[in-house]
Amino acid sequence: MAEQYPILVLLVLLFGALLVGLSGMADRRVCFPLTVTALGLAVAVSIGILQRVMDGGVIRYFVGGWSRPVGIGIELRIDTINALVLLTVTTVGLLTAIFSFRRVRDDKTEKTPLFYVLYLLLIMGLSGMVITGDAFNLYVLLEVSSLTSYALIAMGKSKRAATAAFSYIIMGTIGASFYLLGVGYLYLRTGTLNMMEIHQAILALDGPSSTIVVAFVLIIVGLMIKMAFFPLFGWLPNAYSYCPSSTSCVVAPLMTKVGVYVMVRMMLTVFGTEWVFSNLQYTQWLVGMAVVAILAGSVMALAQVELKKMFCYLIVAEVGYMVGGAWMANHWGMVGTIYHIMGDAFMTLCMFLAAGIFLKQAGVVRIDQLDGMFRKMPWTMAGFVVGALAMIGIPPTCGFFSKLYLIRGGMESGHWFYVGALLISSLVNAVLFFRIFEIAYFGKNPAEGHAAHHEEPSVQPVIKEAHPSSLIPLYLTAAIILLLGLFNGQIVELIEHSLNGVQVIGTEILVEKGGQG
Amino acid sequence: MSVMGSFIISQYVLDHFNFWVAVILMMIGLYAMITKNNLIKKLIGMSIFQTAIILFYVSAGVKEGATIPILEHHAAETEQVAAGDAGAEHGSVVGADHDVSKSSEKAPAHEVHEINPDDYSNPLPHVLMLTAIVVGVATLGVALAVAQVIYKNYGTLEEDEILAKIKAAENDG
Amino acid sequence: MKWIGLIAVIFTGGLLLSAMDDFPNWGDAHSPANSSPVSQYYIEQTMTDSGVPNMVTAVLADYRGYDTMFETVVVLIAGIAIMAILRVAKQVPGGAKPTPAHEVGDQHDIIIGTTCRLLIPVLQLFALYVIAHGHHSPGGGFQGGVILGASFILAAIAKGLDPALQRLPEKRYVKLAFVGVVIYVSFGVACLILGENFLDYGVLHELLPTMSAEEARSHSMLGVEIGVAFTVSMIMFAIYANLASKGELEGGL
Numbered sequence: 001m002a003e004q005y006p007i008l009v010l011l012v013l014l015f016g017a018l019l020v021g022l023s024g025m026a027d028r029r030v031c032f033p034l035t036v037t038a039l040g041l042a043v044a045v046s047i048g049i050l051q052r053v054m055d056g057g058v059i060r061y062f063v064g065g066w067s068r069p070v071g072i073g074i075e076l077r078i079d080t081i082n083a084l085v086l087l088t089v090t091t092v093g094l095l096t097a098i099f100s101f102r103r104v105r106d107d108k109t110e111k112t113p114l115f116y117v118l119y120l121l122l123i124m125g126l127s128g129m130v131i132t133g134d135a136f137n138l139y140v141l142l143e144v145s146s147l148t149s150y151a152l153i154a155m156g157k158s159k160r161a162a163t164a165a166f167s168y169i170i171m172g173t174i175g176a177s178f179y180l181l182g183v184g185y186l187y188l189r190t191g192t193l194n195m196m197e198i199h200q201a202i203l204a205l206d207g208p209s210s211t212i213v214v215a216f217v218l219i220i221v222g223l224m225i226k227m228a229f230f231p232l233f234g235w236l237p238n239a240y241s242y243c244p245s246s247t248s249c250v251v252a253p254l255m256t257k258v259g260v261y262v263m264v265r266m267m268l269t270v271f272g273t274e275w276v277f278s279n280l281q282y283t284q285w286l287v288g289m290a291v292v293a294i295l296a297g298s299v300m301a302l303a304q305v306e307l308k309k310m311f312c313y314l315i316v317a318e319v320g321y322m323v324g325g326a327w328m329a330n331h332w333g334m335v336g337t338i339y340h341i342m343g344d345a346f347m348t349l350c351m352f353l354a355a356g357i358f359l360k361q362a363g364v365v366r367i368d369q370l371d372g373m374f375r376k377m378p379w380t381m382a383g384f385v386v387g388a389l390a391m392i393g394i395p396p397t398c399g400f401f402s403k404l405y406l407i408r409g410g411m412e413s414g415h416w417f418y419v420g421a422l423l424i425s426s427l428v429n430a431v432l433f434f435r436i437f438e439i440a441y442f443g444k445n446p447a448e449g450h451a452a453h454h455e456e457p458s459v460q461p462v463i464k465e466a467h468p469s470s471l472i473p474l475y476l477t478a479a480i481i482l483l484l485g486l487f488n489g490q491i492v493e494l495i496e497h498s499l500n501g502v503q504v505i506g507t508e509i510l511v512e513k514g515g516q517g
Numbered sequence: 518m519s520v521m522g523s524f525i526i527s528q529y530v531l532d533h534f535n536f537w538v539a540v541i542l543m544m545i546g547l548y549a550m551i552t553k554n555n556l557i558k559k560l561i562g563m564s565i566f567q568t569a570i571i572l573f574y575v576s577a578g579v580k581e582g583a584t585i586p587i588l589e590h591h592a593a594e595t596e597q598v599a600a601g602d603a604g605a606e607h608g609s610v611v612g613a614d615h616d617v618s619k620s621s622e623k624a625p626a627h628e629v630h631e632i633n634p635d636d637y638s639n640p641l642p643h644v645l646m647l648t649a650i651v652v653g654v655a656t657l658g659v660a661l662a663v664a665q666v667i668y669k670n671y672g673t674l675e676e677d678e679i680l681a682k683i684k685a686a687e688n689d690g
Numbered sequence: 691m692k693w694i695g696l697i698a699v700i701f702t703g704g705l706l707l708s709a710m711d712d713f714p715n716w717g718d719a720h721s722p723a724n725s726s727p728v729s730q731y732y733i734e735q736t737m738t739d740s741g742v743p744n745m746v747t748a749v750l751a752d753y754r755g756y757d758t759m760f761e762t763v764v765v766l767i768a769g770i771a772i773m774a775i776l777r778v779a780k781q782v783p784g785g786a787k788p789t790p791a792h793e794v795g796d797q798h799d800i801i802i803g804t805t806c807r808l809l810i811p812v813l814q815l816f817a818l819y820v821i822a823h824g825h826h827s828p829g830g831g832f833q834g835g836v837i838l839g840a841s842f843i844l845a846a847i848a849k850g851l852d853p854a855l856q857r858l859p860e861k862r863y864v865k866l867a868f869v870g871v872v873i874y875v876s877f878g879v880a881c882l883i884l885g886e887n888f889l890d891y892g893v894l895h896e897l898l899p900t901m902s903a904e905e906a907r908s909h910s911m912l913g914v915e916i917g918v919a920f921t922v923s924m925i926m927f928a929i930y931a932n933l934a935s936k937g938e939l940e941g942g943l
Contacts, residue, residue, distance in 0.1 A: 007888040014763070014875060021770070021868045025861060063756040065890035071728045074756045114774040121767055128760070136645055140760045143652045147659055147764060151771030154663050159686070162666040162775075163679060169660045170550055173563055177570055180649065181543075181706070184574050187642075188713060191726025201722075214709040532715040537707070544703040552695035580724055581717030586733065587827065588743035634733045635719045640745035641729055644754060647746070648761045651832060655768030658929045662772040665936060 005049045006061040006076040006131055009086065012041045013124035017117045024113025031116045032101055038120060039094040042127070046090045050083040054494065060133070071194040077133030079498040081268075081338055084491065085261050086130045088342045092253050092349050093123035095476055099353055100246035101469035102360075115155065115246075122148035122250065126258050135183045135270065136193045138262065142179065142226070145258070146172045149251050153243040164238035171225055171235040178222030185215035186270075195270045202275060216276075219266055227259030229323055230293030233316045240315070241308035245356030248308065253348040256315055257341045260322045264337060267326060268499070277329040287415050290324025293317065294421040298428035305366050307358065310432065311351045314391065317425050318344050324418050325406045331499070333409030336402055338495045343390070343398035343484055350387025350477045354380060357466045357474065373440035380466050381440060386478035388433040390485075393426045398484035405492070535576035542569035556664045556674045560657060567653040571646045578639035586640035588632070740907035742825045750830065751911035755889045759874050761832075762918050766871055769925035773864070776937030806848035813841040821919045825908065831918025838919060839926025846927070851935055860931075860939060863924040870920030877910050877917075 016038025024031045053059060059078040066073025078086070097119065125145030132138050150172065154165035187193060189211040190201035202212055221232075228236040240252045267276050277283060297317025304310040322344070325337035357380045358364035358373070374381050390399035403422060410419040466474075484491065530537060546569060549562025664674060671679045714721030723729065732745050732753065742748040750758050821834030846854035878889040886893040891910035892903040901909070931939055 004882060004888070007882070011875070011879065011882075011888070014871075018868055018872055018875070022865060022872075025864065061887065063888050064752065065887045065892070066753055069727050069731050072731050072753050074754055111774050111777070114770050114777075117770050118767065118774060121763060124763075125760075134757075136648075137757050137760075140648055140652070140757050140764070143656070144760055144764055144767065147655055147767045147771060150659055150663070151767070151774050154659075154666065154771075154775045159670045160683060162663050162670060163683070166556060166660065166663045166667060169656065169663060170559055170563065173567075173656055173660075174547070174550060177566055180570055181573070184570070184577070185709065187574075188577050188721070188723050191722040191724075192728050193641075193645075209712055210709040211712040214705060217705060529710055533710050533713050535716050536710060536713055540703055540706045543706070544699045547702060548695055548699045551698060552692050576716070577714070577721075577723055579717050580719035583719065585828070586745040588737060588745065632734050632737075634725070634730045637733050637745070639724045639729045640732050640749050642723075643746045644749045644757075647750060647832060648757055651761050652764055655764045658768045658933075659771045659775070661933055662775045665933065666775055669936065 002048065002052060003061070005045050005052065006059060006078055007063065009042050009045045009049070009090070009131070010124050010128050012038050012045060013120050013127065016041075017120035017124065020113055020120065021117045024116065028112050031113050032097075035097050035116045035120060036094070039090060039097050039123065042090040042123070043087070043094050046083070046087040046127075049078060050080075050087055053078055053080050053083045058498075071192040071197045074137050075133040075194055075196075076131050077195070077269075078131050080494040081261075081264070081498045082130050084338070084342055084494060085258070086127055088345050089123065089126045089130060089254055089258065091480070092345055093119075093126075093250060095349060095353075095473040096246060096250040099249055099356065099470055099473040102467050111155065115152070118148045118151050119246075119250065122152065123254075126254055129258055130261060133195050133269075134193055135186065135195055135198065139176065139180050139183060142176055142262075145255070146176060146226075149247075149255060152247040152251065153239050155247070156243040158242045160238065161242040164235070164242045168235045168239040171232070175222045175225030175232075178218045178225070180222075182215045182218030182222060185211050185218060189215070195265070198270050199272050202271060212271075212275075216266075216271055220263060223259050223263045223266070224323075227256045227263065227319050227323075228316055229319055230289055230296055230316065233293075233297075233319075236316065237309050237312040240312045241306065245352070245359055249349060249352045249356055252311070252315060252352050253345040256319055257345045257348075260319065260326070260337070261341055263323070264326055264334070264341075268334075273329070283327045283329055286327040287324050287418055290320045290327065291417045291421040293320030293323065294418075294425045298425045301432060302428060305368070307355050307364065307367055307370070308352070310367065311348070311355060314351075314429070314432075315348060318348070321402075321406060321422065321425075324415070324421075325409060328409050328413045328415055328418070330409040330413040331496075332405050332412060334499060335492055335495050336405030336409055339398075339405060339488065339492060340402035342491070343402045343481070346477050346480050346484065347387055347390045347399055350383065350474065350481060351391070353470070353474045353477060354384035354387065357470050360470070361464065361466055367436060368439060370436060370440045371443045377465050379471055380474065383471070383474035383478045385437070386481055388436070390481045392429045392433055396485050397481050398488065399481075401485055401488040535579070536573065539569050539573035539576065542566075542572065545569075554676045556667065556676065560660050560664065563660070564653065564657060567649065567656075571649055571653075574642040574646050574649070578642035580635060580638050583636055583638045586637045586643065588637070739904065740911065741904045742908050742911060744825055744827065744829075746828075747824045747830050747911060747915075751914050752889075752891065752907055755878075755914065758914070758918070759871075759878065759889070762871055762874055762921050765922050765925050766867055769864075769867055769928040772929055772932050773937075776932045777939075778937045802848050806844055810841050810845055813844065814838060817841065817919075817923070821915055822912070824915055825912065831915035832922055834915075835919035835922025836926055838923035839930075842923070842927040843930045846930060846934070851931060852940065854927075855931065855939060858927065860928075863928055867921050867924040867928065870917045870922070870924065873917030873920065874914050877914050 016034055019038075020031050020034050023034070049059065057079075059076075061076040061078075063074045063076065067075075100115075100119070122145055125141045125143075125148060128141035129138055129145060132141060150165050150169050153168060154162055156162075156165075183193070186198055189205070189209055190198050192198055192201060205212070225232045236256075240248050243251065267273060294317045297313050297315075297320055301310050301313035301317065304313060318340070322337045322340050325333040325340065327333075355364075357377070358370065361377060361380075362369070362373075364370055364373075386397065390397035393399045393403045403426065407419050407422055410416070410422065465471075543566055546562045546564070546566030550559050550566060553559050553562060667679065668674055671682050673679060673682075714723070718724065732749055736742060736745045736748045740748055740752055742752075817834045817837035819834075820829040820837055821831055824830030824834070842854060842858060845857070877891065877894075880897075881890045881893055882888050884893040884896055891907045893906070894910055895901040895903045895906035898906075
């Protein structure tokens with residue numbers, strides 16, 4: 001049974017979705033327990049996978065048993081990086097599912113089964129993207145996750161949800177099509193779709209090949225649209241802020257992070273770091289763009305008055321962190337990026353969970369409406385504070401350690417602008433969140449008094465503390481943020497294990513290259 | 518000079534005309550997706566873009582003089598030849614469907630030498646594009662549904678008019 | 691905007707074309723893609739592995755069956771997504787009939803009605819043929835499923851959505867769409883239970899003593915294609931029904 005774990009993660013979720021669809025139409029009450037059960041099992045299996053990877057090294061699973069010439073079938077390939085990201089994806093899925101308990105019951109009773117089917121399939125698509133070892137299979141699962149997220153966003157009640165979803169569809173399709181074209185270019189030159197086989201074929205090529213270069217550009221640009229990297233982020237803020245809370249809680253932490261993960265996987269496994277960092281002279285440019293992304297995201301976050309919009313621009317900045325870290329051609333940069341994929345998923349989840357609770361309990365949309373929240377909803381604020389401290393980068397949380405690794409990478413490879421941007425962005429985060437604390441602790445700013453004036457009589461009396469089904473995921477997320485921070489050494493060890501053992505490059509090559517650049 | 522020119526044309530264009538066509542179509546689609554004001558025209562562009570990618574893949578799997586990647590007819594012919602040699606009685610049932618499973622049991626022994634990969638076009642791009650077609654249809658369907666909701670909300674499918682209405686609504690509220 | 695778009699498009703096109711000199715020529719049988727071991731394997735070994743002459747079907751449903759499973763899921767998602775986005779509850783029956791205009795329009799032309807009545811059974815039979823004959827000729831679950839779905843859509847166009855929905859109510863088509871994926875996955879899970887990897891149809895011959903592993907593969911592919919056809923045909927109809935009636939499932943075009 002244990003050797004079937006890779007497929008079981010997906011099957012559990014798929015069967016959950018099918019069961020929800022078939023039985024949910026008859027009785028809507030079964031949807032929630034079924035969803036949580038399926039996701040709970042998926043988390044359990046992901047833990048099992050992590051255990052197995054830690055004990056026995058890379059798992060290679062050949063679907064259909066087609067392993068003789070590698071590449072005729074589809075291979076699922078899991079090393080410690082996949083296993084950690086997979087665990088992140090399923091855990092975020094589970095936490096948000098628990099959170100959705102009341103929200104979906106209140107929002108869309110008619111469409112509850114449809115929501116949960118799409119939700120489970122979204123998590124399945126993302127998990128599948130993480131564990132697959134086949135470039136084309138990744139495209140199919142990318143579309144599974146994209147289509148479900150389009151639908152989940154378009155389900156929003158806000159009038160603008162549909163327009164946001166439409167521009168997301170257009171941008172998402174361009175991104176996915178670029179990825180598909182890139183895979184096509186790779187296939188033309190290498191004749192295989194299996195990631196490891198592509199890598200071998202690229203290594204075996206004599207001389208530089210423009211096809212591979214173009215394929216690389218296409219794939220990276222496509223993924224950058226998907227992960228909302230700086231100039232291509234236009235679709236993200238609207239899409240993530242006009243959808244229902246339970247949707248934004250799963251889409252915002254996961255979609256961009258999995259995009260970053262896929263980019264890292266492409267760099268490490270498909271093209272290989274040697275090829276990526278030696279044949280291409282443009283890595284410096286990408287770090288430069290990441291710097292711009294970080295600064296632009298932070299500045300635009302400062303300008304926002306709506307809570308969710310502000311978080312969305314922070315995501316743009318965080319994507320900048322990760323892209324910059326991955327392209328520094330430095331060991332610690334890469335480690336920091338992968339660690340940050342996990343950490344940022346939970347930090348973003350924490351932010352959006354809190355925003356969802358505020359919206360639900362107090363109708364808070366704008367930041368200035370948060371006044372006096374420490375008094376009115378102390379429990380929610382407690383969870384929110386942990387997430388906010390992690391976003392700023394205060395020591396015991398994971399946000400501090402990922403920034404530490406990224407800065408170390410930036411310093412070792414001499415990307416001082418990147419280090420500076422990271423520090424400025426942390427400062428901006430501090431300003432942003434302490435402004436929120438101030439408003440929430442001391443009451444509203446006098447200057448913004450008249451904006452909140454209309455809501456006051458109607459909103460004030462009904463504010464009460466959130467339901468346990470909302471608080472439990474928030475606290476679990478906060479706990480995970482702290483745990484990720486406390487056990488950062490072990491996690492980094494795991495990440496390094498895959499970086500050194502499996503890839504063609506070792507630590508020293510990366511550091512050397514970084515030293516020169 | 519003209520020799521050089523025709524050499525370049527033949528090397529860059531004629532030998533790769535399929536890719537040129539695919540890329541030009543792709544760019545038409547992409548242009549429509551980016552610049553068209555009407556949402557349905559954007560979707561038409563999306564379809565053109567995706568179809569051009571399909572063309573790109575499938576044309577990459579073409580082999581000059583090869584047939585579609587279905588073995589039956591050739592298998593049956595080779596079977597006939599083989600049957601003539603070996604004196605087997607399968608030769609008389611060319612094209613009869615009900616017998617295929619039977620002949621296929623026999624086939625491998627003969628066919629190991631008979632099948633020349635150059636005679637069949639590459640099946641893999643076809644399979645991949647079947648997937649891409651399905652994905653394209655699914656995306657288009659969802660996009661049309663979203664466009665319908667937009668039309669219900671705003672009464673128009675022109676992007677600038679929608680943006681103007683959003684702005685007006687924001688100023689009101 | 692137009693200029694930015696044009697520049698972006700020209701830039702992208704230039705990028706795509708810049709690799710052209712590195713590309714294989716048109717119809718080159720020895721290009722890396724066409725002469726790779728993977729492609730050779732499919733052409734040479736399909737007969738030995740499963741006895742299915744149509745390589746595309748074999749690759750689709752067997753070698754890369756995992757992709758195809760998710761492809762079916764994509765179709766399912768499209769249908770569910772459209773329902774989730776568009777579907778609105780029916781008007782209260784007590785109220786005034788919401789769409790009287792359609793009642794007038796429903797008196798359809800007798801020629802169209804008769805033609806469709808004759809055509810639809812033929813279409814459906816042909817769809818079944820395409821599904822079942824996917825092993826030997828171009829065809830299979832997706833193609834046949836679309837034709838089957840088209841026959842329902844034709845009925846809905848010709849007679850109006852309401853009569854078509856009486857034959858195929860919403861509950862039923864949604865259920866059948868899910869059942870299609872269930873069929874597909876259960877073939878894979880059966881392999882899992884028998885101790886092999888997911889979708890390794892070869893072991894299914896243990897279920898029927900008279901079957902060889904090759905036959906098991908071939909028959910499983912057919913079974914899987916039938917599952918695909920269920921989902922595709924039902925979702926095609928679901929997409930039409932929802933889009934044509936703005937999610938009200940009444941009246942139609």
